[in-house]
Amino acid sequence: MGFAEYLSSLDPQALLQRLPGYAAQGVLWGVMALGVYITFRLLDLADLTVDGTFATGGACTVMLILAGWPAWAALTAAVAAGLLAGLVTGLLHTRLGIPAILAGILTQFALYSVNLRIMGMTANKSVSVDQYPLLLSSRQIPRAALIGVLLAAALTALLCWYFGTEQGSALRATGSNPAMSRAQGVNIDAMKVLGLMLSNGAVALSGGLTAQYQGFADVNMGRGAIVIGLAAVVIGEVLCAALFRRGAPFAVRLLFVAAGGVAYYLVVGLVLWLRLNTNDLKLFTAVIVALFLAVPQLQARRKSSFRAADRKEAQPRA
Amino acid sequence: MKKLCCILLALALALPLCACGRSQSSASGAEAGAQTAPASASGAASQSASAGKSYVIGICQLVQHAALDAATKGFKDAVTAALGDAVTFEENNAGGDSASCATICSGFVSDGVDLILANATPSLQAAAAATDSIPVLGTAITEYGVALGLTDFSGTVGTNVSGTSDLAPLDQQAAMFAELLPDAKTVGILYCSAEPNSVYQADEVQKALEQSGVTVKIYTFADSNDVSSVTATACGECDALYIPTDNTAASCAETINNVALPAGVPIIAGEEGICKGCGIATLSIDYYELGRTTGEMAVRILRDGAKVSEMPVEYYADPVREYNADLCRQLNITVPDGYTAIAD
Secondary structure, three states, X not given: OOHHHHHXXXXXXXXXXXXXXXXXXXXXXXXXXXXXXXXXXXXXXXXXXXXXXXXXXXXXXXXXXHOOXXXXXXXXXXXXXXXXXXXXXXXXXXOOOOOHHHHHHHHHHHHHHHHHHHOOOOOEXXXXXXXXXXXXOOOOHHHHHXXXXXXXXXXXXXXXXXXXXXXHHHHHHHXXXXXXXXXXXXXXXXHHHHHHHHHHHHHHHHHHHHHHHHOEEEOOOOOOHHHHHHHHHHHHHHHHHHHOOOOOOHHHHHHHHHHHHHHHHHHHXXXXXXXXXXXXXXXXXXXXXHHHHHHHHHHHHHHOXXXXXXXXXXXXXX | OHHHHHHHHHHHHHHHXXXXXXXXHHOOOOOOOOOOOOOOOOOXXXXXXXXXXXXEEEEEEOOOOHHHHHHHHHHHHHHHHHHHHHEXXXXXXXXXXXXXXXXXHHHHHHHOOXXXXXXXXXXXXXXXXXXXXXXXXXXXXXXXXXXXXXXOOOXXXXXXXXXXXXXXXXXXXXXXXXXXXXXXXXXXXXXXXXXXXXXXXXXXXXXXXXXXXXXXXXXXXXXXXXXXXXXXXXXXXXXXXXXXXXXXXXXXXXXXXXXXXXXXXOEEEOOHHHHHHHOOEEXXXXXXXXXXXXXXXXXXXHOOOOOHHHOOOEEOOOOEEEEOHHHHXXXXXXXXXXXXXXXX
């Protein structure tokens, strides 16, 4: 097919129509990005547990809904399961001295078997919106998007409030400068465990919501979730920094992190809409995300004071 | 300037949510440039065709894989043969990621395609969740009841979902053990724990084998990394192995063979691809033909106005007994009549 033909076959109308679906899915992953933000940015820990916790949240939610629980109760139980997973990683890291990355990998590994057991030794459980009262579903995209936005906003508000309290500030201090925080009397081990628990709780919530949205939970649904979460966090930060040169309030930054999830899924949707070979979907998505990530680095280089000094010298003096 | 950028960006991010107002029912063909037929949300399946209508079919394939590719090709060939230029296909591959299935299917639904082909179980589940009005045909799905969580599945799903199943009769497969390996007293069933279809097949084959007096043990591996150690354990404890239609096992067939052949343990496989790699015999179905059957069902729905809710799931009609000549010779297995050798 010629290039001109290809261009003319792309239908912007179709892309616009698909956007609500992508936005709805993106906002659910935005909830996950908020969780990743806590460990990645605030605590400066690389937490790979999220690949497993995402599926745990989905598995718990689906199995409880199938057992007759109301959806909100199932989600609460999923969050509790996420908190437990975070606790395990935290204890492995602080009590047993295992480096954070490895502790996360170990928990994620173990969660594979745990998730299989939760789902009754099957890899996949479906929950149909026709038979069970789900909170949201891809059948009704506007409602799903609305519920996603409300939950993301509620979580942002909760985190904003929490990180302003004494304990929350201690958590941020731990991530910023552990040695100094310990000198000030903060129990940094406890703070790390707490941060990991909160993060994985948010990720499990996102997993539960996604499982309801797509109508099934799969033991591999979390595979690659950390990549998406980190991409969403960084995209959100880049967008925020681009708009607020002099720094934005914490609440706004968190909102942008959640919006980063939407941006990521818009990128995926764009790649699908461009009808590029879908086997290359992951490659193209990675390229576009890498461009986003490179922007702050390139901007910083352009604005670097050494460069500015060079430019000034090269100009003739007035 | 900054404020302007801010406002524009906020509008851009909010735009997707504004487009929500235009729900599926009003995404009619009246929109300029859209070439899709209306997908009304009132529950009526696609209308009976009139001459000169054009159709858009969305194909969601879970992963690039020889069997799934063959099913898609068979589907496209059958539909093109009947409808010619009147049909356009939108093919998308989820790259093995079930979340992408949901993205792809919601994209099809907002486009208002006339039919969705869901290739493999997560695609079917995502499509069934995304729409209850657009006909969804599944292919390369082993058991619809298990995939959709239906408690008393009688062969017809009854909603907008139907399709074809790649399940070759499991009792006939279990009977092959008696035919080819009458001395095998302990049989191990090997499959990947992450495959949703394998558990169902393993359970059924276990029931059939235990009825004929054979002891059955189950061995699962999580992914291609532990397949050789699990296979080695299985070979140490069993006289023969059975592998269902498992995508991961199909991609690791060589590894399994490298363990089982030196151990002298014969394997009966659930489909031809696995049999070529490590099995001695299989009850084979042809995925291309399965795709063609699905294509014919699609033509009946689109052109002839058949109701998808009344179409029962179709199974492959004539599975062929095949054997792997090379491995049978190496393991000294005599193959009775009625088996065809697998062509290389």
